[in-house]
């Protein structure tokens with residue numbers, strides 16, 4: 001093999017350097033046409049007389065309008081709304097025992113990545129905080145080519161076979177007669193699909209849980225969902241499932257809050273990610289793998305090829321193998337985030353597929369979909385999609401071909417070019433599919449081992465805390481309550497009764513359906529504590545705290561609180577009745593970030609009401625302040641108040657002896673207050689609060 005063809009280690013900056021060679025900076029430049037001709041006037045079209053008709057001759061008008069007319073491309077048929085960011089991945093220690101994938105060998109190598117987070121159902125312009133699954137797609141630009149881990153934030157899927165995907169998607173998308181509703185599953189066709197396709201029962205439990213309304217893309221888990229294979233140098237294969245674990249812990253919104261945010265700030269999740277990165281807060285996820293030896297394939301009470309099943313972490317532990325750090329926003333949304341093309345079939349040596357029939361279908365879909373979306377077969381040449389290692393083959397021509405292949409030889413085998421480019425052996429880094437032995441008759445059928453739809457749905461239910469269960473019940477009541485067809489409602493109640501009778505009964509009561517029959521109710525008692533969000537690590541870092549304050553604040557008190565928040569990595573933001581600068585008698589100044597009009601209680605994780613009688617008097621006079629605080633209370637958020645601000649809480653009727661309401665009337669023990677306040681923020685929600 002020639003030197004040039006040997007794979008070279010990548011660097012953290014490899015992708016950035018490549019992208020930079022495509023960037024354009026208009027700063028200080030004269031305007032030109034796309035042909036490079038300098039433009040003399042960009043304000044007026046060419047006319048026959050000042051008030052006369054425009055002339056066809058005006059090539060610049062035509063070019064400008066033509067380009068504008070074609071600025072849109074078809075949105076993704078699913079996962080249309082998303083936000084992407086750059087970063088890098090580092091393995092903690094060599095995974096040589098399990099896989100030969102080069103990016104998983106050397107802890108000193110920082111492999112560049114691009115990650116796109118998304119919702120699934122909504123259009124490109126839909127709200128971020130809708131109840132939905134979130135996509136979590138990662139492109140690793142490795143020295144051996146691009147590896148794409150195209151996952152979701154829920155570890156299982158609605159269906160078992162790819163052939164059902166169009167049906168599933170047609171059911172949850174807006175209904176075709178009136179294109180209603182946008183980005184929602186709370187409508188007849190989706191629940192009709194669920195009721196008549198019981199394999200969806202497990203995933204529906206997840207979709208009705210808090211997992212489907214994450215607080216932030218930075219605070220949700222990611223899952224590869226399917227079973228893949230790791231293959232090592234010796235050719236030994238193991239089954240593997242991939243996990244992303246967020247360093248900030250797993251947090252969710254509450255449903256009422258999620259709905260309000262969709263109106264107040266439809267960009268809530270992308271803004272959160274964009275701002276965190278602009279502020280220099282590294283966004284970190286650890287990569288974990290669960291592995292099953294080939295010989296153990298049939299040892300479990302679920303089929304490891306069934307994508308509606310997870311591998312309980314208590315049975316098959318997650319081994320944490322590395323960390324991804326996201327630290328750079330794209331320069332251009334369209335060029336990078338919109339044009340990025342993921343494909344679960346983009347693998348590197350050492351990673352292979354299983355026979356999961358959902359995965360097998362995806363291996364076709366993802367290249368096919370790019371042809372319509374990106375307009376031709378050369379989408380791999382778009383800067384964001386190019387590997388950082390060289391690529392050579394005999395594929396040529398097609399729409400928007402960028403490379404100029406110099407040689408007349410575009411076929412194999414050849415003698416005129418010494419047979420180049422030619423295939424590489426496994427030793428030379430060639431991808432050799434794992435030689436799994438397969439035999440069978442051609443049948444359109446599903447394995448009997450895929451037919452248990454309810455045991456893991458029940459296990460998920462069993463694993464929830466009481467609060468999480470309450471949220472699931474309420475979500476079912478909301479979603480199925482929006483269904484118009486009585487028959488579909490009843491069918492859903494009947495289906496859910498196979499998972500849990502109490503859940504089905506509570507649903508039936510709420511939607512006026514008949515009580516479910518007590519037949520075939522799952523008797524599974526197993527639970528998996530790892531499935532409960534409440535059991536995950538909790539971090540206060542990156543929480544946003546609204547500081548409600550007016551002129552005349554107490555600067556000593558405020559400084560102590562702000563310092564404590566800042567040093568814990570919490571983001572305090574000053575909210576007042578007007579923008580500009582607040583002042584107090586000592587001449588101290590405070591910049592205001594938001595007014596009570598431009599922000600809202602639902603956009604914060606906690607609030608703090610500053611003391612001092614002057615500031616409190618002004619706050620108390622505003623109805624918006626009362627609403628702001630009551631709403632935070634209703635959403636179980638931490639509320640802190642010091643000095644006279646405690647009186648304000650009493651005046652507005654807020655029960656101050658409730659969990660998560662942290663107060664001190666005296667200014668002398670602020671450090672004690674801070675300690676309690678920070679602990680409460682770390683809790684994120686105070687579920688035991690009495691409303």
Ligand code: HDE
Nearest residue numbers: 076079116135136137151152162165225361362365366369
């Ligand atoms: Fe996708 N999916 N999917 N999917 N998917 C797409 O590809 C598809 C599935 C996932 O940010 C499409 O480029 C089929 C499971 C993510 O650009 C399309 C089936 C999982 C993204 C497609 C599935 C996913 C997509 C649309 C069933 C979790 C967004 C645009 C066989 C493991 C990627 C595109 C991005 C996108 C097909 C099921 C995750 C049409 C046929 C299961 C994160 O190709």
